[in-house]
Each structure stands twice: as C-alpha cells, then as structure tokens.
Amino acid sequence: MKLVFLGPPGAGKGTQAAVVSQALGIPHISTGDMFRKAMREGTPTGLKAKAYIDQGKLVPDSVTIEMVKERLSEEDCKNGYLLDGFPRSLYQAEALAGFSQPDAVVNIAVADEKLIARLSGRRFCPKCNGTFHVSRLADEKICPDCGAELVQRADDNPATIANRLSVYHEQTSPLTAYYAQKGLLKEVDGDRPMGQVSADILKALAVEV
C-alpha cells in the first residue's frame, strides 16, 4: 500500500507512521527525518536544508522532490511506502503524482492550541528515531527504547513552531481538499489517545490487525 500522512506539526504523523508502517510491513519515509540525518552528517543536502528548517520554512522543492523521488525508487518501496511530511504543498503533490500515485491519504487532525504543548514537550531519539513526550517519560534524558540520550529538536522552540503552523495553514492544509477531490482522503481525529488514533487509522484503511 502506498500511503501519505498529512497533518499539522505535532499532529502525531511520526508517532503513528511508526506503528502503521510496521503493521503494514512498508517503509516509513519521513522527509523531516531525512533532512535531520543529513544535517547531523553535514551532507550538502543537510547544509542547504538547515537554514530553512531552523526558520520553520519549507526546504526548496529542488532539493526535496528529487530526494523523495530517489528514495521511492529504492528496492524496499516496491510493495509500498508510508510518506510522512511529503507532499507539503500542491506543487509537491503534483510532482509526486508524476512519479508515484498514493492509494490512500490519511489526514491526522488536531487543533493548533493542542499542538504547541505537544511540540514544546517533545523529545527525540537520534539513534532509533523514537519520538516521546516528557509527560510520558520516566527519565526525560534517556530513550526508553534504546537507552541513547534524548534531544529536543532545534525547531521545537516557540518562534519556529509559530512559523511552522502558519506555513502548514498556508501551504499544506489545501492538500486535504486536493486529495478528497481525488477520493483518496481518510480523515482521522488525532486528538485522542495514541493507541486509539492508530486503531482509527488502520480501520480507515480497512486493515485487519
């Protein structure tokens, strides 16, 4: 199954993609995670992306679209994929349609006021890519899954969060109508306990677990 997850920053795209990609046996492809890895490694893509990510702006399409196109051409995407964070604009959606057609698009909806609390308490594991919230961690410095030291994302500060939300509303939210019109959109309420959201997504995709 070829899937796209839409939703504002902090909606739970990454959290749910980890569960759903495992349930379906397809790779979880997060453009944000790819850029953060490139920044840690200091690659040319990482160096280009950093200035945009730090400000909460979209990384230029010339960098992003080619990166996704290459990733989807890899062997592990033959039987499907779960795209998290791409497409993020109508231009990117049209570009994707030129090299791969999604079977379904899940929109995880959460109101802005809830997102700010989620993002400011988020912790990230650079080793296993796990995502957590301080309210649910026994020790907010240690990854409960692999024991590595947790970090806070540089773009999870109040000014950048505000920019990311406005970029989302201006450029990404029109994609829900775009995919609804194609008959691909599945709407899910993301303001529920995580396990419930996972169950709702799998139900919307008609997947038995």
Ligand code: AP5
């Ligand atoms: P990206 O990494 O994609 O960030 P984002 O879209 O802002 O989304 P987040 O990763 O912040 O949130 P999420 O929805 O994954 O939520 P999570 O599961 O972590 O992109 C970062 C940057 O990269 C962009 O700003 C841009 O610069 C660049 N970029 C990426 N893709 C691009 C593209 N296509 N084009 C151009 N530029 C691009 O959950 C958040 C928190 O909430 C966690 O603490 C979690 O534990 C908690 N939580 C999750 N679910 C629940 C729940 N049900 N109840 C309570 N808490 C929950």
Ligand code: MG
């Ligand atoms: Mg994410």
